[in-house]
Amino acid sequence: MHNESSVLLQRxxxxxxxxxxxxxxxxxxxxxxxxxxxxQAYASLVRITGLxxxxxxxxxxxxxxxxxxxxxxxxxFWRKVIxxxxxxxSELEIRDLVHHDVRMWMTENRAMLAWQLRLKERGLMxxxxxxxxxxxxxxxxxxxxxLSRFDVLVWSYQxxxxxxxxxxxxxxxxRLGRSAGEVLFIDDRPANIDAAxxxxxxxxxxxxxxxxxxxxxxxxxxxxxxxx
Numbered sequence: 001m002h003n004e005s006s007v008l009l010q011r012x013x014x015x016x017x018x019x020x021x022x023x024x025x026x027x028x029x030x031x032x033x034x035x036x037x038x039x040q041a042y043a044s045l046v047r048i049t050g051l052x053x054x055x056x057x058x059x060x061x062x063x064x065x066x067x068x069x070x071x072x073x074x075x076x077f078w079r080k081v082i083x084x085x086x087x088x089x090s091e092l093e094i095r096d097l098v099h100h101d102v103r104m105w106m107t108e109n110r111a112m113l114a115w116q117l118r119l120k121e122r123g124l125m126x127x128x129x130x131x132x133x134x135x136x137x138x139x140x141x142x143x144x145x146x147l148s149r150f151d152v153l154v155w156s157y158q159x160x161x162x163x164x165x166x167x168x169x170x171x172x173x174x175r176l177g178r179s180a181g182e183v184l185f186i187d188d189r190p191a192n193i194d195a196a197x198x199x200x201x202x203x204x205x206x207x208x209x210x211x212x213x214x215x216x217x218x219x220x221x222x223x224x225x226x227x228x
Contacts, residue, residue: 021181021182021224022124022182022183022184022202022221022224022225023124023125023176023178023182023183024124024125024126024127024151024176024178024182024183024184025116025119025124025125025126025127025183025184025185025186025225026126026127026128026129026172026176026183026184026185026186026196026201027112027116027126027127027128027129027186027187028128028129028130028163028186028187028188028189028192028206029105029128029130029132030105030130030131030132030188031188031206032109032112032186032187032188032206033108033109033112033113033116033128034105034106034107034108034109035107035108035109036107037104037105037107038103038104038105038106038107040103041100041101041103041104042100042104044096044100045097045100045101045104048089048093048096048097048100049081049082049085049087049089049097050087051085051087055085059081059084059085060081062084063077063080063081063084064077064133065131065162066080067133067157068131068132068133068156068157068162069156069157069160069161069162070133070134070156070157070158070159070160071160072133073133073134073135074098074101074102074133074134074135074136075094075095075098075135077133078094078097078098078101079094081097082094082097098135101135101136102135102136102139105136106139106140106143106144108144108146109209111209111228112209112228113146114228115209115226115228116146116149116150117149118226118228119225119226120149122225122226124225125151125152125176125178126149126150126151127150127151127152127153127154127172127175127176128147128150128152128153128154129154129163129168129169129172129185130154130155130156131156131162131163132155132156132157133157134157137155137157151176152172152175152176154168154171154172154175156168159171163187163189163191163192163195164189164191164192164194164195164196165195166195166198166199169185169195169196169199169201170199173199173201179200180199180200180201181200181201181202183201183202184201184202184203184204184221184225185197185201185202185203185204186203186204186206186212187203187205187206188205188206188207189205190205193205202219202221204216204219209228212228213227213228216228
């Protein structure tokens with residue numbers, strides 16, 4: 001009788017493991033849990049600097065990696081941008097640039113946030129791994145109560161490494177206590193997904209909620225996850 005019970009338990013456990021092979025979903029923050037940059041905030045950056053959108057974008061992204069890696073604070077990042085642009089701005093204008101930069105990344109994707117709640121209700125762990133600078137993160141902590149719903153939060157500036165560095169993925173797996181094959185990673189940048197898949201994680205490139213729903217069905221993950 002004991003042996004029969006053990007066999008049944010092993011079979012039962014095996015079924016559960018098959019059903020719950022996916023144990024966690026890891027999200028990027030910007031352009032996944034939040035929407036496109038706030039247009040009014042972006043317009044304020046253009047207005048304060050007096051730069052064309054193309055010139056501002058070029059300078060902004062050429063130094064953003066150093067900000068996200070924690071080499072620059074938010075204020076130091078903007079000083080570097082305006083110095084390279086040859087601008088002479090007041091301290092108040094620099095603070096305004098920092099403020100509007102923060103506001104630019106705070107537009108919530110409500111459908112994705114609602115999906116994260118359904119994943120939690122289904123028993124899955126959830127996490128955020130984001131390339132993020134210190135100033136934006138500090139404001140997020142003050143305003144976005146839903147951050148506390150995630151089991152693990154990983155911000156690049158705190159680790160001094162950004163996606164797609166393998167170390168940032170290994171770190172979130174360790175924090176989650178899950179193997180790579182048990183985790184789905186969702187990001188809007190293909191290079192970041194490629195790095196996660198290279199470590200054995202499942203990955204989907206995010207563009208829209210509708211496309212994510214389709215991709216989940218196509219990959220068969222809709223059998224394990226509720227659809228957004």
